Amino acid sequence: MLTKQQLFSLMASAMLATAGSSAIASDTVAQKVTVSDWLAQSSASDWRELDSDNTLYMELPTGRVVIELASEFAPKHISNIKALVREGFYQNIPIVRVQDNYVVQWNEPDDATPKALKQAKRSIAAEFSVKLPANFAFTPLADRDGYAPQTGHVNGFAMAMDPGSNSGWLTHCYGAVGIGRDNDADSGSGASMYVVTGHAPRHLDRNITLVGTVRQGMSLLSTLPRGQGDMGFYTSANQYTVIKDISLAADLPPAQRAALQVLRTDTATFKGVVEAQRNRGGDWYQHPAGFIEVCNVRVPVRETPVN
Amino acid sequence: MLTKQQLFSLMASAMLATAGSSAIASDTVAQKVTVSDWLAQSSASDWRELDSDNTLYMELPTGRVVIELASEFAPKHISNIKALVREGFYQNIPIVRVQDNYVVQWNEPDDATPKALKQAKRSIAAEFSVKLPANFAFTPLADRDGYAPQTGHVNGFAMAMDPGSNSGWLTHCYGAVGIGRDNDADSGSGASMYVVTGHAPRHLDRNITLVGTVRQGMSLLSTLPRGQGDMGFYTSANQYTVIKDISLAADLPPAQRAALQVLRTDTATFKGVVEAQRNRGGDWYQHPAGFIEVCNVRVPVRETPVN
Structure with missing residues (x-):
């Protein structure tokens, strides 16, 4: 060695x-x-431990998917996701879409009665990119990128930035976790979420809010049966994989947390x-x-x- | 409209x-x-029909994967694959490796007695890139690439080229089909093959011979259970998916061929x-x-x- x-x-x-x-x-x-x-x-x-205040456990029938959130890139959405978690919103939410070489997505089915919310909101203003602080420290990649002026990493997350406008955003790499939305840019909230399971769809960058990345358990999502409807939506509810719950690591006793380092x-x-x-x-x-x-x-x- | x-x-x-x-x-x-x-x-x-002289059907228990070969990029390997097909080599060959976000690979298991071959060979000189003819016509992509001086498409296949050396090669995009090899560059033959099922591992370009791309049936490969061994190899033969056979479209009666256009x-x-x-x-x-x-x-x- x-x-x-x-x-x-x-x-x-x-x-x-x-x-x-x-x-x-x-x-x-x-x-x-x-x-x-x-x-x-x-x-x-x-190495550092995953940040328990920003780590989600998505519990599937087949096991746990560990998601780490990058709170500096989407603070409002992440705050709302935590509210949704604590209100039990994600209990029994189905995976409704599995599009090959693209994304897995979960939300209430179109024909379901929307769950009542308490503090959590149904729409949040888009956080497609954020203004970076003047002293923003990240590890730039020397290699040029076609989709952005500069790429690199911060705190274990892949990101891109535009030095001209001093704005930054997470990149749609394999395992990236984002917020589903309708045509209205401000229509997302975390009630619909997705994970990238294919070749990086970088054309989604700055079109939709990313909140973090999967740190463990990707194969539980990437092997799901593909939906046969348009855009990979399932055509029947009996094809859904139902999420048992999504919880925040910090809300669980330490013994129930995943011991992972990045x-x-x-x-x-x-x-x-x-x-x-x-x-x-x-x-x-x-x-x-x-x-x-x-x-x-x-x-x-x-x-x-x-x- | x-x-x-x-x-x-x-x-x-x-x-x-x-x-x-x-x-x-x-x-x-x-x-x-x-x-x-x-x-x-x-x-x-x-549109054009798939070229039946260069289209393979990989028959899995779950259905058919349709592979189109780009014979100008790897003529010797493709000729050998056709020999392997016609000798029945691929009958009951297992998928031995499924690495998440990377590749699916099939070949004889390490502990199996190698099948006897007739005309087909067990090793072929590498075809990592080919000399392009002077009048080579392809559709260049205007967008710059980091891994190659120029990318584009020919005949429905993604490719890269180096105008300086006038050499060309297929690119490791999702669905690309290649030839497994050992450390020796000339140790591949088609007896081991793989399909890219993850984010394009472009660092494999010019390190291994690509022969074509999957035109239909990717999800039959991309949803396979991931191998739990190193590099996604299965650790037990009872985890294998066994290929029934691989046949050449031109060898089948027209009614049994996939009617697909690219x-x-x-x-x-x-x-x-x-x-x-x-x-x-x-x-x-x-x-x-x-x-x-x-x-x-x-x-x-x-x-x-x-x-």
Whole structure:
């Protein structure tokens, strides 16, 4: 196994070689370093626990989907989701739409009597993008993006930004979690939600409010039977998968919470992981890509180590 | 419904507006035209039947997956696949790997006695890219790509090319079909194959031989239970989905063939479809992306109309 110092040295060589014209040198060096190498040498401080105040557990008959919310990108929607959670709104809400290579969506069926709400609202003003604070710190991706002037990561979430307007938004990568809406931009609330289960539909960016990402349990959603109606809607209620409930981690006793950590994206280890994904190491790859787009960066998640 | 002439006029306005600085004009125009508008006005000559000499039917217990092969990109592998088909190699070959957001793969299990082959071979020299003929005609995508100097479509297949070396290759988009291999670049043959079922792993481009794309039946693969072993391999043979057989369309009587057409990608209708996906129309979109990457272009496939 390589030491951290050896890894940094190799990464520096690889980046130099990539920046220069010597593809052969880059190939040779890059083949030595893999994501596993970087994770194997990571330290405890490279990881953080999921934020229990912003982590949802969607309980399906088949198991738990763990969603982490990025509250700085959609504070009003996330506040409303928490209200919906605490009012029990999500109990027995069905998954009504499973469109192949696109999304899974849940909400009250069209023919159901809408549930009565208490504090939660049925519509919230769109949060398609947010103004970033002047000192906003994120980890930019060096690679150019076609859909946005700049992409990168903050706090383990993939994002894009426009330095011109100083606005930022979460990107529609695999596992992104968003708020269903009608044609009216302000018609979403969290009563309808979706998860991206296909190739990143980046054309949805800034057209709909994203609130977070799935940290664990994606395959419980991605394997659901596809709906046969238009846009993947199920054509009969007996095809629904019914959500038992969605709860907030912080509302559960610690023993019932998922013990998961996400790699901090403001660390040197994360930079190494990205470089190892940009130019894949190991014995198999022949042609390092020399490039990575934001939705191909996999942010590592692991079970919290037991001391 | 809009006429073809109205559609072209709208597209021209939208592209002008996009090229200029008037985002508002672009928004206003783009909202009027959708992919459905373009397909509704398409003529019979905009479509072609699948090439029966290069179409495979993978028969699963749940139904048929239709794969079209792009013979100009991997002639040796495709010739070998046809030999494997005709020798009955694929009968009862299991799907051994289903990795979430990545690939489905089938081949003889590691612990099985390899089937005896007649004409077919167990290894073929890599066809990671091909030299393009001087007069190679394809439909370039105007949008820049991070993984390749140029992307576009030929004959309904997504591809990339390097004008400098005049080489071309198929891209790892959702539904792409490729040839499994070991570390040796020349160790593939078609005895192991895979289909991309997740976000486009473009870093595989030029690292492995692609042979075609799935035209119908993706959800039969994308919903398979995920393997729980490393890289999504199943850990027990009783988890396998066993392929009944793979046959070549041309070897079957016409009545047993799938009657499918793909939109010709060298047509004005396809250009319109791409523009409608680049700047989504309809009443829902608020912010046309003004960009599309090659794996977000959906090449339309339809059942052959009955006259």
